[in-house]
Amino acid sequence: MVAWVALLWLLEVADTASGHALDDFGVVPRTTSELVDVVPSAFVHFGFAHVAANSVPLLVLGFLAALGGLRRFAAVCALVIVCDGLGVWLVAPAHTNTAGASGLVFGLFGFLLCSGFVERRPTGVVVAVLVGAVWGGSILAGVAPGQAGVSWQGHLIGLLAGVASAFLFRRRPGRRGAPAF
Numbered sequence: 001m002v003a004w005v006a007l008l009w010l011l012e013v014a015d016t017a018s019g020h021a022l023d024d025f026g027v028v029p030r031t032t033s034e035l036v037d038v039v040p041s042a043f044v045h046f047g048f049a050h051v052a053a054n055s056v057p058l059l060v061l062g063f064l065a066a067l068g069g070l071r072r073f074a075a076v077c078a079l080v081i082v083c084d085g086l087g088v089w090l091v092a093p094a095h096t097n098t099a100g101a102s103g104l105v106f107g108l109f110g111f112l113l114c115s116g117f118v119e120r121r122p123t124g125v126v127v128a129v130l131v132g133a134v135w136g137g138s139i140l141a142g143v144a145p146g147q148a149g150v151s152w153q154g155h156l157i158g159l160l161a162g163v164a165s166a167f168l169f170r171r172r173p174g175r176r177g178a179p180a181f
Contacts, residue, residue, distance in 0.1 A: 001062040005055050008101060011043055012051045020046075026099030027085055029092040038085030044099040054101040057135060061108035064127060068115070072169050079168070080107030080161040087157030098151045102142070103158030109139050110162025118170050 015022035025040040045051040066073040084103030092098050112131045116124020141147075142155040 001059050001066065004062065005059055008043060008045065008051050008055070008058075012045050012048055015044065016048075023097065023099065026097035027088050027092070028097055029089055029094060034089060035086075038089060039081055041085055041088075041099040042081045042101055042104055045101070046099060050100055054105055057105045058101055058108070061105060061112060061131065061135075064112055064131070065108050068171075075169050076107070076111050076162070076165040077104060079165045080104050080111075080158055083107075083161035083164075084154055084158040087161075088151060088154045091157070092151060092153050096151070098154050100151075100154075102151075103154045103161075106139060106142065106155045106158035107162030107165070109135055110159040111166050112162075114163050114166035115170065118166050121171075 011022060022044050023046060025037045025044045026046075027037050027041045028034045045054070062073075062077075065076060081104055084107060088098045088103070109131060113128045116122075116126070116128045139155075139159065142150070143152055143159060145152045
């Protein structure tokens with residue numbers, strides 16, 4: 001997770017040095033040529049404050065999610081990033097450009113909030129309660145419409161993709177640690 005976040009910072013340094021040329025990798029809704037930016041948009045940010053706002057929750061939530069296994073973690077991240085990017089492409093307001101790791105942050109939150117309950121694991125339930133207590137308020141605020149320059153649609157879609165991934169990639173009973181794919 002440290003390497004992932006370091007990559008985000010490195011990309012923002014390159015973006016700033018290039019006069020923000022990487023910002024073009026954000027998703028502009030319902031423009032067919034923008035579909036290629038669905039995945040890259042999760043790695044591009046609109047300034048250092050933007051990447052800073054995503055760094056700590058991505059580090060912590062990503063680390064916690066990765067404890068369940070790297071293969072499952074990779075599958076969850078891939079699903080959330082693709083669903084979030086496609087969802088933003090479909091429903092975000094016209095003439096906007098959406099980018100950033102916050103859809104993944106919200107997705108990891110949703111995954112961690114649900115997976116312990118879905119799998120009926122006491123440790124997972126404790127993690128869900130702690131994650132909900134620490135980040136629940138800011139997550140609720142992030143899915144509420146009205147903040148200028150914030151894609152509540154991307155946050156909500158990421159959250160829903162994370163919840164779905166808790167069901168799709170749950171561990172099967174009797175195969176401790178084995179994901180359901």
